[in-house]
Amino acid sequence: MGRDTRADICQAATEIISTKGYEKASLREIAEAVGITKASLYYHFSSKNELFDAILAPLLTDLRSALDEVSDREWSEEAAQVVLGQFIDSFITHRAIGAWLARDMCALSASEHSLKELRVLIARLHLWLAGPDASFEDRIRAVAATEIVGGVLSSLVSVADAPPEVLRKTLLESSMAVLSLHSHRGTTASATSSTPERHAGRPARHGAPQGAHRVPHLQR
DSSP states (O other): OOOOHHHHHHHHHHHHHHHHOTTTOOHHHHHHHHTSOHHHHHHHOSSHHHHHHHHHHHHHHHHHHHHTTGGGSOOOHHHHHHHHHHHHHHHHHTHHHHHHHHHOGGGGGTOHHHHHHHHHHHHHHHHHHTOTTOOHHHHHHHHHHHHHHHHHHTOSSSSTTOOHHHHHHHHHHHHHHHHTSBOTTSOBHHHHOOSSSSBTTBOOOOSSOTTOOOOOOOOO
8 A cells, every 4th residue: 555645744744733833843844754855745735724724624524523513402411411522532532633722822823714614613512512591601611611621632741641531531521510510420410409590600491491492503
């Protein structure tokens, strides 16, 4: 089987850019890591921005698969756990890319198209996670629940060697705790409270049974 030079370039670029940052990584250095000339690299990618798009594509594909239809999904605590799990899985699968994006501000301006789609997907997740009839507090919790993922994965010291299964379990528990849907011990609010309130800070939502609402599509 012949060599997949394009894939090798993306792999080398991910490793170098995630270490040095987008601005300091050079195409010449990436080409040398692959064992080709810079001219050969330009045969596959006409610019660093195009290479950036190619690196980001696998993460976007997984997020798109997980989140594209989330607005049509009925909201419930159980569904929130599933959706957050899929979101976390995407970033753990592409951990180097996700961590790099979380800490490299220069990368945020590298590709308007890719990053715009990323922002739309995550905004859709925030809107859905906040739940039906969301208050400001609900919306803040929804954002905080996803920011935990980038914050933890961007750590180069504390959790760099954490096994994927430990990362997933702990991140999901932490995100759900921030949403106040489940405690860090996995106990649902409904199981621990007999009051009409679903949990502290989020009043019960009347007018339809839990999980029966739908969140409208975001305008693209």
